Amino acid sequence: MAGVTENLGVDISSRRRCVWVNGPIIVGSGPSGLATAACLKEKGVPFVILERANCIASLWQRHTYDRLKLHLPKQFCQLPRLLFPANYPEYPTRKQFIDYLESYAKHFDISPRFNQGVESARFDHTCGLWRVTAGGDRKVEYIGRWLVAATGENAEKVVPQFEGLAEFGGSVSHASDYKSGQEYAGKRVLVVGCGNSGMEVSLDLCHHNAFPSMVVRNTIHVLPREVYGKSSFHLAVLLMKWLPLWLVDKIMLILSYLVLGSMENYGLRRPSVGPLELKNTNGRTPVLDIGALEKIKTGQINVVPGVKRFFPGKVELVDGQIIVMDSVILATGYRSNVPSWLQANDFFSKEGLPRQPFPNSWKGESGLYAVGFTKKGLSGASFDAASIAEDISRLWRDETTQQKRLGTCRGRCISHF
Numbered sequence: 185m186a187g188v189t190e191n192l193g194v195d196i197s198s199r200r201r202c203v204w205v206n207g208p209i210i211v212g213s214g215p216s217g218l219a220t221a222a223c224l225k226e227k228g229v230p231f232v233i234l235e236r237a238n239c240i241a242s243l244w245q246r247h248t249y250d251r252l253k254l255h256l257p258k259q260f261c262q263l264p265r266l267l268f269p270a271n272y273p274e275y276p277t278r279k280q281f282i283d284y285l286e287s288y289a290k291h292f293d294i295s296p297r298f299n300q301g302v303e304s305a306r307f308d309h310t311c312g313l314w315r316v317t318a319g320g321d322r323k324v325e326y327i328g329r330w331l332v333a334a335t336g337e338n339a340e341k342v343v344p345q346f347e348g349l350a351e352f353g354g355s356v357s358h359a360s361d362y363k364s365g366q367e368y369a370g371k372r373v374l375v376v377g378c379g380n381s382g383m384e385v386s387l388d389l390c391h392h393n394a395f396p397s398m399v400v401r402n403t404i405h406v407l408p409r410e411v412y413g414k415s416s417f418h419l420a421v422l423l424m425k426w427l428p429l430w431l432v433d434k435i436m437l438i439l440s441y442l443v444l445g446s447m448e449n450y451g452l453r454r455p456s457v458g459p460l461e462l463k464n465t466n467g468r469t470p471v472l473d474i475g476a477l478e479k480i481k482t483g484q485i486n487v488v489p490g491v492k493r494f495f496p497g498k499v500e501l502v503d504g505q506i507i508v509m510d511s512v513i514l515a516t517g518y519r520s521n522v523p524s525w526l527q528a529n530d531f532f533s534k535e536g537l538p539r540q541p542f543p544n545s546w547k548g549e550s551g552l553y554a555v556g557f558t559k560k561g562l563s564g565a566s567f568d569a570a571s572i573a574e575d576i577s578r579l580w581r582d583e584t585t586q587q588k589r590l591g592t593c594r595g596r597c598i599s600h601f
């Protein structure tokens with residue numbers, strides 16, 4: 185079930201190789217692409233996965249730090265059709281999650297094409313096919329009936345521009361390149377951003393005897409990862425079966441107060457909208473605290489307001505304070521890169537997320553699909569993957585039956601290009 189026919193055509197103008205794909209072209213081999221591929225495999229549908237990196241799950245393998253653990257319990261993070269090994273802890277480590285993904289790919293015999301960064305994908309209305317250009321110096325054009333965007337909500341780092349940062353002089357990096365606090369021992373580090381990355385990087389810096397100051401410019405929800413030994417995420421999921429969202433939010437906030445105490449005294453103000461409602465409407469993930477709040481309370485993490493500008497070796501904050509710093513870590517988040525490669529398409533917004541919210545965000549027009557853009561983490565990706573495979577397998581079977589009946593193969597048409 186190779187699913188591809190190589191060299192069927194060569195585009196004379198650019199001399200790029202054309203590859204016919206008898207099934208969907210999946211862009212990205214993170215958890216979303218792998219989950220979709222596994223569901224398709226199970227249904228006997230061939231596919232090709234194009235991956236820009238030289239490994240699967242590059243976000244997890246290359247851009248996460250050593251001490252990272254999943255922050256949702258394992259049952260919310262496993263992919264369809266293959267459970268985590270039974271001996272995995274409640275919150276698997278980064279290494280365990282990567283091992284699981286590697287064995288997942290092996291189990292379903294999924295072999296992505298590596299170093300195939302997709303630069304452009306467009307629907308050719310003349311022949312009703314997707315034309316996807318990928319690769320580095322030697323471009324390849326993949327042509328097929330269906331396109332699955334699986335490049336993720338975290339495809340590119342967000343790097344805000346700050347006045348004077350170029351003259352700062354100390355090390356400046358993004359949280360996606362942070363591995364451990366070891367190299368920061370004894371250093372004053374400005375961590376810009378207080379999402380889960382900013383909080384966990386600041387905590388890790390404390391563990392390595394660095395002195396983090398964390399920039400909090402806005403309101404923020406912090407929930408304990410666990411309430412009296414039970415995952416607060418799991419608790420919220422259970423409560424949502426019976427209670428309206430606003431009431432679940434109220435309960436979560438009361439429980440947070442009981443477990444964490446008031447945050448206001450430490451420079452952390454809560455938004456007026458509840459944590460789950462904010463996640464649903466705006467995609468902002470609440471911080472699931474694994475110890476940073478305690479370090480904030482003891483002053484080991486110094487909470488500071490927004491950044492005004494940088495000077496050599498210093499930062500000026502919006503309240504006028506100027507503080508000396510050795511290093512800056514930008515924990516300023518990520519964005520989708522779909523708008524940079526998907527041509528002329530209004531299924532995705534200019535931010536690169538489907539305009540339709542969950543659960544209707546997985547299917548577009550003309551054979552376009554999106555997996556893992558639900559703002560619902562890995563469980564959202566698993567949902568999309570199953571829906572997409574179901575839909576494509578039905579269409580693929582119809583098309584294959586029709587081709588057999590007519591004795592034609594759509595792939596042949598590309599030799600005319």
Ligand SMILES: Cc1cc2nc3c(=O)[nH]c(=O)nc-3n(C[C@H](O)[C@H](O)[C@H](O)COP(=O)(O)OP(=O)(O)OC[C@H]3O[C@@H](n4cnc5c(N)ncnc54)[C@H](O)[C@@H]3O)c2cc1C
Nearest residue numbers: 212214215216236242243254255301302335336556561562
């Ligand atoms: C630090 C961190 C921790 C997280 N922890 C959790 C958690 O505990 N639980 C949870 O549910 N979610 C978590 N998330 C959310 C996260 O989005 C998912 O875990 C998951 O990685 C999403 O999978 P994905 O395949 O959609 O995207 P990704 O994992 O980002 O994979 C996308 C793949 O597409 C490739 N790609 C991108 N652009 C192109 C292109 N143009 N051409 C070809 N390939 C391309 C990338 O190289 C990458 O391999 C976390 C996110 C981060 C950043």
Ligand SMILES: NC(=O)C1=CN([C@@H]2O[C@H](COP(=O)(O)OP(=O)(O)OC[C@H]3O[C@@H](n4cnc5c(N)ncnc54)[C@H](OP(=O)(O)O)[C@@H]3O)[C@@H](O)[C@H]2O)C=CC1
Nearest residue numbers: 253254255344377378379380381382401402469515516517
């Ligand atoms: N253990 C785990 O499982 C972990 C999971 N994650 C997940 O990874 C994803 C990404 O998280 P994260 O990397 O934290 O990104 P987020 O987008 O969640 O957070 C970005 C942070 O940067 C701040 N920020 C952005 N620009 C500026 C600026 N110019 N000045 C000051 N602050 C700024 C934002 O503030 P503002 O709100 O004001 O815009 C926000 O606090 C999330 O889904 C998260 O849950 C991350 C780490 C660990």
Ligand SMILES: O=C(O)C(=O)Cc1c[nH]c2ccccc12
Nearest residue numbers: 256417463469470559560561562
């Ligand atoms: O870790 C993430 O970013 C996730 O998106 C996982 C997630 C999905 N729904 C949530 C609600 C509260 C906290 C995390 C998540």
